[in-house]
Amino acid sequence: MNVLMIMSDEHSFQAMGCSGNPVVYTPNLDLLAQEGVHFSNCYCNSPLCTPSRASAYTGKYVHQIGAWDNATPYEGRLMGLGGQLSQYGHEIASFGKLDFHPDVSYPGLHAPLVQHRRKVDTGALFREVLKPRPKVVERFKNIRVREDSCQDDQVRDGAIEWLRGKKKGDKPWVLNVGFMHPHFPFFVKQKYWDYYDRLVTSIPDEVKPPFPSLNKPLQALRVHFGGDQIDDETIRRMFVGYYALISEMDDNVGMILQALREQGLEEDTLVLYTSDHGEQLGYHGLWFKCCMFEQASHIPMILRVPGTKQGKEVNQLTSLVDLFPTVCDALQVPVPEGLQGSSLLDLAFERESSRKDFVFSEYHAHGVPVGMYMIRWEQWKYVYFTEGQEHQLFHLAEDPAEQNNLLKGEASSNVNEARRQCEIRLRSVCDPEAVGLLAKKSQKAIREQLGLTEYNQADPGHATAEELPVPYPNTWV
Numbered sequence: 001m002n003v004l005m006i007m008s009d010e011h012s013f014q015a016m017g018c019s020g021n022p023v024v025y026t027p028n029l030d031l032l033a034q035e036g037v038h039f040s041n042c043y044c045n046s047p048l049c050t051p052s053r054a055s056a057y058t059g060k061y062v063h064q065i066g067a068w069d070n071a072t073p074y075e076g077r078l079m080g081l082g083g084q085l086s087q088y089g090h091e092i093a094s095f096g097k098l099d100f101h102p103d104v105s106y107p108g109l110h111a112p113l114v115q116h117r118r119k120v121d122t123g124a125l126f127r128e129v130l131k132p133r134p135k136v137v138e139r140f141k142n143i144r145v146r147e148d149s150c151q152d153d154q155v156r157d158g159a160i161e162w163l164r165g166k167k168k169g170d171k172p173w174v175l176n177v178g179f180m181h182p183h184f185p186f187f188v189k190q191k192y193w194d195y196y197d198r199l200v201t202s203i204p205d206e207v208k209p210p211f212p213s214l215n216k217p218l219q220a221l222r223v224h225f226g227g228d229q230i231d232d233e234t235i236r237r238m239f240v241g242y243y244a245l246i247s248e249m250d251d252n253v254g255m256i257l258q259a260l261r262e263q264g265l266e267e268d269t270l271v272l273y274t275s276d277h278g279e280q281l282g283y284h285g286l287w288f289k290c291c292m293f294e295q296a297s298h299i300p301m302i303l304r305v306p307g308t309k310q311g312k313e314v315n316q317l318t319s320l321v322d323l324f325p326t327v328c329d330a331l332q333v334p335v336p337e338g339l340q341g342s343s344l345l346d347l348a349f350e351r352e353s354s355r356k357d358f359v360f361s362e363y364h365a366h367g368v369p370v371g372m373y374m375i376r377w378e379q380w381k382y383v384y385f386t387e388g389q390e391h392q393l394f395h396l397a398e399d400p401a402e403q404n405n406l407l408k409g410e411a412s413s414n415v416n417e418a419r420r421q422c423e424i425r426l427r428s429v430c431d432p433e434a435v436g437l438l439a440k441k442s443q444k445a446i447r448e449q450l451g452l453t454e455y456n457q458a459d460p461g462h463a464t465a466e467e468l469p470v471p472y473p474n475t476w477v
């Protein structure tokens, strides 16, 4: 079968109609879920653009690749999905965001309209400097109606034009579409601004203080992104802008799926929709991503698979490292040794699988001065912070808003056992303290290589941000 992958940027699982959101209008994704398999417990392996995409593309965890942050993108040293497919005569055609190193060519990947990580984000090179990201408050001011077209329109049109060249009976193909939306800035279409401006009349209590779930490293993250400097009306406008971009992105998904239908290829094509991470949107006082709360780490994963029953929900734990083996499975290409995930088609077809019973995620980048790891297992979420910081354990069935860290105060035997089980799983993946130190060692080396001595750079892409050569991950990882 063919494979059509669509990966958006910054789309939380919670922000879709098909996951129960009463406000966000996503008719195309909802229909895809109705016709397909909705994986309702899918997580990113790192809640940040560049590491998450590097992990998805290689099927390995971030600490195995060294793509720790938005300064060290995937550079092809370890084989990626395209490399594996190319050994079996396949190639990925890709339009839009990949976020890999811009100065490298990637076997098996043909990307005529691509966005790579050209601009270095220096925040992770100064993780222990506890101050707000320079000019971060501008992120909250960048909300407005826009008239003009944007990059996602070109990505959509490029993908549609490519599909128009395909017909039934062609050799199986792989098309990847990387949308920028709903990543901020929230420059949105008038009709969606108006639609959500009327609907979003207040903000939820969970985005207002107090924030009992913030330990010290997460309080630092709040300050880093200016979460302590934003007023209620700005928060409301951020909700409107975020939802507006999701609906626009959903329209674009719909147009691509329409083109697939018009070519008569629906019955021969696996469609996969996901995102690289979510958007925290003010919950727990935090914005953007860079943490393990549900808004940032829990992502959509919808598959429409020829030959499976419609409208199926799969609640087993899955993550973005499953993407590589899933695409291989669809194309009947062998899965290389040493990948961390398993094919999602096993779950879709209810086949036997040696899938892990937990999901792992990690974060080693800007705003958080220590290493952070998540284990999702059964109904539990365990978040481990390095260097002696307070860990967290939430029971998501009883406490979906993650307000009650069960490791605070006296723990029940049930809680102690859950923590023990999560800890075993974490240490089956890595030594968290050693990996945390390795990330910092790498970041120090990159900082010295770039000759940076002070954290004074605004967001990459900001007019004041310095152009820097894009570093390569250290080969000693």
Ligand SMILES: [Ca+2]
Residues within 6 Å of the ligand: 009, 010, 048, 049, 050, 183, 276, 277
């Ligand atoms: Ca991203």
